[in-house]
Amino acid sequence: MRTHPPGVQLKRIVVVSDLQMPFEDKRAVKNLIQFIGEYQPDEVIQIGDCVDYPAPSRWSAGTRAEFAGGVIRDSQYSVDNFVQPVSEVFAGPKKILKGNHDERPEKYLISKAPALGHEDVAYRMETLLQLDAHGWDLVEPYYNFAPGWVAIHGHESPGMNQVPGATARLKAVKAGTSVVMGHTHRLAVSPHTTGHNGKLKTIYGFEVGHLMDVKKAGYLKNGPANWQRGFGLFYVGKYNAVPHAIPVEDDGSFVVEGQRFGEIKRGARGKFAAKGAA
Numbered sequence: 001m002r003t004h005p006p007g008v009q010l011k012r013i014v015v016v017s018d019l020q021m022p023f024e025d026k027r028a029v030k031n032l033i034q035f036i037g038e039y040q041p042d043e044v045i046q047i048g049d050c051v052d053y054p055a056p057s058r059w060s061a062g063t064r065a066e067f068a069g070g071v072i073r074d075s076q077y078s079v080d081n082f083v084q085p086v087s088e089v090f091a092g093p094k095k096i097l098k099g100n101h102d103e104r105p106e107k108y109l110i111s112k113a114p115a116l117g118h119e120d121v122a123y124r125m126e127t128l129l130q131l132d133a134h135g136w137d138l139v140e141p142y143y144n145f146a147p148g149w150v151a152i153h154g155h156e157s158p159g160m161n162q163v164p165g166a167t168a169r170l171k172a173v174k175a176g177t178s179v180v181m182g183h184t185h186r187l188a189v190s191p192h193t194t195g196h197n198g199k200l201k202t203i204y205g206f207e208v209g210h211l212m213d214v215k216k217a218g219y220l221k222n223g224p225a226n227w228q229r230g231f232g233l234f235y236v237g238k239y240n241a242v243p244h245a246i247p248v249e250d251d252g253s254f255v256v257e258g259q260r261f262g263e264i265k266r267g268a269r270g271k272f273a274a275k276g277a278a
Contacts, residue, residue: 009237010235010236010237011041011042011043011146011234011235011236011237012039012041012042012233012234012235012236013041013042013043013044013045013145013146013233013234013236013241014036014039014041014043014044014045014231014232014233015045015047015151015180015208015231015232015233015234016032016044016045016046016047016208016211016231016232017046017047017048017049017099017153017181017182017183017208017209017210017211017231018048018049018099018182018183018185018209018210018211018212019046019049019050019051019078019082019210019211019212020049020051020052020101020210020211020212020217021050021051021052021074021077021078021081021082022052022074022077022078022081022216023052023212023213023214023216023217024081024082024211024212024213025211025212025213025229025248025252026081026213027251027252027262028211028229028248028252028254028262029081029082029211030252030262031248031252031253031254031261031262032211032231033082033085033086033089034089034261034262035254035256035261035262036086036089036090037088037089037090038261039256040090040092041090041092041233042092042093042236043092043093043094043095043145044086044090044092044093044094044095045094045095045096045097045143045145045151046082046094046095046096046097046136047096047097047099047151047152047153047180047181047182047208048096048097048098048099048100048101048102048153048154048155048182048183049099049100049101049102049153049182049183050078050082050083050096050099050102050129051074051075051078051101051102051128051129052074052101052217053070053071053074053101053102053104053105054070054074054217054218055069055070055071056071056104056105056108071105071123071128072128075128075129078129079129079130079134083129083130083131083134083136084130084134087134087135087136091135093137094134094135094136094137095136095137095138095139095143095145095151096125096129096131096136096137096138096139097138097139097140097141097143097151097152097153098125098138098153099153099154099155099182099183100153100155100183102125103125105123105124105128106120106123106124106125109123125138126138139151141153141156142175145234146234146236146240146241147236147237147238147239147240147241148177148178148203148240148241149177149178149179149180149234149241149243150175150177150178150179150180151179151180151181152171152179152180152181153181153182153183154167154168154171154181154182154183154184154207155183157171157174159171160184162225162226164184164186164187164188164190164207164226164228165186165188165189165190165205165206165207166190166205167181167183167184167186167205167207168180168181168184168188168190168204168205168206168207169190169191169192169204169205170205171205172192172203172204172205173192173203173205176203177203178203178204178205178206178241178243179204179205179206180206180207180208180232180234180243181205181206181207181208182207182208182209182210183207184207185209185210185212185224185227185228186207186209186226186227186228187207187208187209187228187229187230187245187247188206188207188228188245189204189205189206189243189244189245190204190205190206190207191203191204191205192204192205204243206232206243206245208230208231208232208245209227209228209229209230209231209232209245209247209248210227210228210229210230211229211230211231211248212227212229214227228247229247229248229249230245230246230247230248230254231246231248231254232244232245232246233246233256251263251264252264
């Protein structure tokens with residue numbers, strides 16, 4: 001188990017978004033969970049789209065897929081492969097936000113059967129993902145998790161920029177505080193500075209990427225444009241916080257503080273080695 005380096009009092013917070021289960025990158029998610037267990041951060045925040053819920057969605061509306069079901073199945077899959085495993089390796093604070101995909105069952109029921117949907121609790125994210133049972137807290141958008149920083153999923157307000165980091169930066173400027181978000185599936189930190197005569201203030205927009213296996217999602221017919229796998233890591237002090245983007249590579253591995261997690265062994269020419277190879 002890793003501990004804080006001697007003399008360092010900063011908190012460490014891991015921020016994850018857009019697993020889109022059951023379309024997640026299984027190797028990357030497995031590595032992430034193992035990392036959380038070894039690293040033991042001070043907090044874990046999943047900022048939305050934990051589950052994809054391909055039906056109900058606008059992609060499946062009016063098709064056979066709309067009637068195929070799968071909400072309970074996909075929810076349980078997400079519990080079994082993310083919600084519960086994280087809880088098993090990490091007893092610290094675990095927060096989760098609703099993304100636009102996570103809200104699909106609840107909003108579908110409200111739109112199709114409003115007399116039932118507005119009173120229903122069974123198809124809400126907190127129930128479907130058994131959050132209470134596994135020690136997760138559902139938090140509202142603009143969750144203030146560090147000095148000068150709030151967390152959102154990103155769908156709460158309109159606007160999307162194709163440049164990584166730009167969407168979060170624009171939302172940060174509107175909010176007047178630094179913003180970490182998902183939703184765009186892009187990985188970047190983008191600053192915005194204002195002021196004059198040397199009195200400057202910098203706020204940041206941080207998009208933490210995704211952990212999806214895009215080959216699994218049939219609705220991405222031509223593949224994603226300008227998406228990056230990754231997650232976020234914050235070092236949090238008393239008065240501010242420092243964001244770090246952690247890219248996830250093709251083999252599902254990533255580097256934190258000079259250590260690679262989840263690396264697959266490669267042969268002399270860089271090809272992946274077979275299981276059990278020395």
